[in-house]
Amino acid sequence: MTAETPLENGPEPVIPDGQTGQFRSGFVAVVGRPNVGKSTLANALVGQKVAITSAKPETTRRQIRGIVNRENYQVVLVDTPGLHRPRTLLGERLNDLVRDALADVDAALVCLPADQAVGPGDKFLLGCLPDGLPRVAAVTKIDRVKRPAVAEKLTQLDELADWSALVPVSAKAADGIGRLETVLADLMPPGPRWYQDGEVTDEPLAMRIAELVREAALQDVRQELPHSVAVVVDELELPRIRVSLFVERDSQKGIIIGVKGARLRRIGVAARSQIETLVGRKIFLEIHVKVAKEWQRDPKALAKLGF
Numbered sequence: 001m002t003a004e005t006p007l008e009n010g011p012e013p014v015i016p017d018g019q020t021g022q023f024r025s026g027f028v029a030v031v032g033r034p035n036v037g038k039s040t041l042a043n044a045l046v047g048q049k050v051a052i053t054s055a056k057p058e059t060t061r062r063q064i065r066g067i068v069n070r071e072n073y074q075v076v077l078v079d080t081p082g083l084h085r086p087r088t089l090l091g092e093r094l095n096d097l098v099r100d101a102l103a104d105v106d107a108a109l110v111c112l113p114a115d116q117a118v119g120p121g122d123k124f125l126l127g128c129l130p131d132g133l134p135r136v137a138a139v140t141k142i143d144r145v146k147r148p149a150v151a152e153k154l155t156q157l158d159e160l161a162d163w164s165a166l167v168p169v170s171a172k173a174a175d176g177i178g179r180l181e182t183v184l185a186d187l188m189p190p191g192p193r194w195y196q197d198g199e200v201t202d203e204p205l206a207m208r209i210a211e212l213v214r215e216a217a218l219q220d221v222r223q224e225l226p227h228s229v230a231v232v233v234d235e236l237e238l239p240r241i242r243v244s245l246f247v248e249r250d251s252q253k254g255i256i257i258g259v260k261g262a263r264l265r266r267i268g269v270a271a272r273s274q275i276e277t278l279v280g281r282k283i284f285l286e287i288h289v290k291v292a293k294e295w296q297r298d299p300k301a302l303a304k305l306g307f
Contacts, residue, residue: 024073026106026188031098033121034082035059036111037140037171042066042079044171045181050201051079052215059218061094061307063101065202067195073185074193078105083125090227090296093307099128107134107164107187109180114153114168115144118160126161134164134187138180143170206233209275213243213287216271220263221255228252230295230305234288238279242286246305248294256289264289 030038039051039060046066052059060081068075078101081094102108108129112122129135137157142150150168157166165183169176195202203211210231217229228248235242245267247253257264264287272285295301 022072023191023193024185024188025075025191025194027076027078027104028107028109028184028187029078029080029098029101029105030109030111031080031102031125032082032111033119033125034084036082036113036116038082038111039064039079040171041109041111041138041140041169042077044169044174044177045075045077045184046200048200050203052211052218054215054218059215061090062207063097067199067201068181068184069193069195069197069199070185073188074195075181075184075188076194077109083128084121088227088296089299090302090307093302102128102130102133105133106189107136107184109136109138109184111138111140112153112157113141113144114139114150115141118156123160135161136180136183136187137161137163137166139166139168141170141172142168142175143173205279206236208278209233209236209241210243212274212278213245213267213271213285216267216274217245217256219270220267227296229256230292232305239281239283240286241275241283242288245287245289246292246295247289248292248296250291253289253291 030042032038035055039053042051043049043053043066045068050066051064060079064079066077066079068077080098080101083095083098084091086092086095110125112118139150139153139157154166154168157163164187167176167180167183169180171177210233214229214231221229230246232244232246233241234244245256247256268285268287272283275285276283292301292305295305
């Protein structure tokens, strides 16, 4: 795309005063296999949390835009789900989101963890990148390995594809984030400011709240049922918020609620803390656990849950 053709349903451009023809702006798809640090890196580049994170694959389920606003440029990061071999209809739709994002951006930021070998999934992803699309390799999680391993990884990647740049980073240690931002900004074409100063995402508040509840649930249930959890905001009248947390089976409902409701209370406490930080005030949060049988495979259920 060019600066004159924004993403579908995207923002209307705002030309900065006195900067027409000098300001640089564009969209960057943040892509990679599941659980390689895409959302964590996007949050680090934006400077605050716009996408939820967890140690579980397939945490990101939508295209989430994070906005890097600077005086002379604006980089809009499009965080995407991890490209993977789908086992459900939901998985297929998540992969479609990645391909859609890649078809409509100015560059691709490919996340490749320093502590994992390049595998078939990485090569498949590289094959999905449109011809001619500038690509930057972010070697993520460099805090987990020693310097010689990072150097070896960079050498391997340099031979794997034609990169615009290879940048080792650690979002956790804030290492290499500034250099990566500069690299991405230099790839952006001249164009308008798509979002106003101060905006960090165009995600609706209800969506951000639902994601924070889901993140709290994922962190608490650990490996028990991460892919079966979906959250919808039913009522948003601050300070009161009411949400439905969906699972696929009755047995999973019991897991989420826990013994005498202990787990659900923990999830509520963790989510409420994050939501209060987001909205800047105290809230009352109600979470109702419901069953939507096999929702990941049911087109009607997926539509109801926003997929």
